[in-house]
Amino acid sequence: MRTVEIPLVGRGGEPVDLRRTLSSHGFVDLPPMRPSVGHRSLEITLRTARGRPRTVRVHAGRDGCAAVTVLGRAPSAEQLGELGRTVRHVLRLDADLSPFYALAADDPELAWVTRGAGRMLRSPTVFEDVVKTICTTNCAWSATRRMVGAIVEHLGEPAPEAPASGPHGRAFPTPERMAEAGEGFYREVARAGYRGAYLLAIAEAAAEGRLDLEDLARDPELPDEEVERRLLALPGVGPYAAAHIMMTLGRYHRLILDSWTLPTYAAKVGRRTASDRAIERRFRRYGPFAGLAFWLFLTRDWVDDALVR
C-alpha cells in the first residue's frame, strides 16, 4: 500500500476544490512543494517522525477524495497514515469555512468561492511559512525562489528516492539545521542579503527553544492581537509579513495590503488607485474572513492562469 485516500470535505461539511486549493497562493511554487502543470496535482516532500522524509503526490482520487501516493518504495502502514495526516494539515481540511461561504453566497463577486475555494495551502510547520514569507519581502519573486530553493537544496534532508541534486525531493530543513548553517551560507549560497541575519536569528531562537512558532498554530485561544504582536516581534517581520503569516495560520481578519495587492485591486475595480480604507470598507462585511475574501477577490483567475503556465 502506497496510497491513502482523504475525503475532500471541510470540517463544516463544506466542499473542497482540490485544484483551487493547490492554486491558493504562491508558496505552492516553492520547494519542497511542486505542482503539476495546471495545478491538478502536487508533489511535496514531508518529514516523518521516524526515518527519512518521503515525497508524496497529492492528486484527485475516487468519490470526491484526494489520493496521497508515496513515491519510491512502499512505506509502512504507520508511516502512510502519518503522511496522510500531514497532507490533511497542509490542505487545511481541518478548517471550517462554512461560515465564510454563508457570507460569500450573498456577494455576487465572491459567490463562486462557495464551490470549494478559500482553503489556503499551508506548510507542515509555522517555521517554514515564516522563513518563506521573510524571503518574499522587498524582492522579486525570482529572488524568493532562489533563496528558498537554496535553503531546501543545501539544508533539507532528502527522501531516499530524491534526485542527487536540486531542491526537490527534500524536506524543508529544521530550525536546528538552519541555525547550524551560519552567516556564510545565507550570504554566499542563499544570497539572502540583509535577510540572512533575520533567518539565522529566528532559526537559532527556535532551535534553542526560546521561540515556539508552532504554538501559534496549536493554540486557537490566542487572540489575533497576541499572535500579531508575537509575529511583529520577530526580526524581519513587519506589517505585510505578519498579515501574510497570519493568513497561513488561518487568521483572516487582516487584509494584506502591499505593493502587489493594492494596484491589483485598483485594476480589478477599474480605478487608478485604491486606498486602504476603501478596501477595508468593501470587505468589512466578512468580519474575521475579510482578509480571505480580499485575497480571493484578487486571485480569482489564478486557476485559469495555471492552465497556461
Next chain:
DNA sequence: CGTCCAGGTCTAC
C-alpha cells in the same frame, strides 16, 4: 553603464 525597484523592515529622529 547607472538607476530603479520588487508581494518591506529597521533605525533614528
Next chain:
DNA sequence: GGTAGACCTGGACGC
C-alpha cells in the same frame, strides 16, 4: 505615532 533613509540582490529599464 508618524516619516525619511539605508538596506542585499538581481532583473528591468533608460541613457
